[in-house]
């Protein structure tokens with residue numbers, strides 16, 4: 001009897017490496033129907049009756065990207081007999097988010113703790129038995145790169161596929177959410193019965209439109225579920241999706257705290273910085289301080305300097321050109337005279353004048369001065385001079401004068417983006433933006449829009465979900 005195994009995991013957890021090791025040359029590459037998402041299938045080199053499907057790398061089973069939709073549709077299609085969920089063991093907390101969602105689907109799962117060679121190299125350790133107890137599914141240590149643990153993994157996966165039982169996890173949400181889920185299961189009854197019941201209940205409680213449309217529940221049931229959702233949201237003062245996401249992370253955090261032992265020396269500087277900047281309480285105040293500094297530098301300090309350079313120099317009176325020593329000495333002497341009472345009185349009476357650069361063979365260089373001089377030299381009519389100097393150059397100059405400030409702002413924002421801080425901010429902001437039907441990724445384009453709308457619209461290309469992208473552009 002043929003066995004279908006689905007390989008699922010986050011991007012970069014080692015799925016391709018493992019898929020290639022397990023299938024060798026027995027691979028077929030195509031596309032998932034209707035989408036340009038690559039589909040890879042192959043026969044297990046140890047048993048040609050076992051077909052392995054490499055699912056697209058995803059961080060969650062939300063319906064926001066084509067990859068997420070393909071993955072969840074396939075997992076719920078009934079086709080896979082078992083899911084081998086690969087996790088990057090060096091980053092267990094982040095990877096277990098997807099794992100807990102797969103477990104909620106109620107299908108047989110085997111967890112492959114991949115990259116164990118790196119965990120050992122870092123001096124860390126993972127209590128596999130305890131992790132398996134918490135998740136309620138078998139956990140196998142692997143290193144796809146070194147080909148370690150692959151046979152044990154496949155043995156376990158085939159055994160679970162034959163058993164066909166779902167994980168018996170003790171993993172759950174807080175009491176209020178569990179009670180709300182029980183009510184949803186009760187309301188939806190037979191319509192969501194079966195192995196996916198918990199998954200459907202979670203999605204209905206979150207108010208996920210895709211699931212609501214798919215289940216086609218009567219209006220009466222939908223309004224009862226909406227009432228359960230509203231009661232939970234009022235009690236927790238947050239939206240249902242965020243409550244569930246946060247509680248999932250809390251539960252994962254508890255499991256990791258119990259099962260993962262990090263070597264103290266293994267914590268990198270990046271991890272230490274991450275801990276502070278993505279901290280739930282400190283994250284937003286830190287962000288406000290950083291953004292204040294970014295705008296302060298671009299508008300007040302460096303920004304003023306470069307804008308003055310453009311407004312007063314390039315599009316203003318310009319700079320004195322040629323040797324200015326004699327002129328500078330005269331200005332100094334003049335200022336000295338002005339400081340005396342007689343000198344000030346003489347200046348008031350018009351008896352002495354400020355040194356004129358022209359008397360020292362100096363002239364100003366700047367766009368209006370140079371163009372004005374040239375127009376005079378060619379004998380341009382006064383209206384032409386006024387059109388060019390007061391209209392075109394002054395008009396364009398007034399706009400271009402702000403560009404240096406924007407350049408400074410974009411350099412600083414680019415630096416924050418490049419060093420990965422913006423991605424962390426998107427993570428922090430996700431919770432807030434979800435309330436407005438947007439994702440945390442909408443935040444960066446909106447921030448850039450405070451400088452200029454055009455690059456902001458261009459920055460929306462990082463938002464995979466088309467609806468979110470359109471909403472962000474319009475907002």
Ligand code: BGO
Pocket residue numbers: 009010011012013014015016017018057114115116117118142143144145146
């Ligand atoms: C590069 N152990 C270790 N140490 N590395 C692993 C393991 C493991 O068990 N499994 C995978 N990797 P993918 P997705 C790479 O490509 O299979 C490594 O996205 C590099 N490439 O070798 O592609 C694997 O399919 C240059 O690393 O993951 C790969 O899930 C420098 O994890 C990476 C360093 O594996 C992602 C690494 C040019």
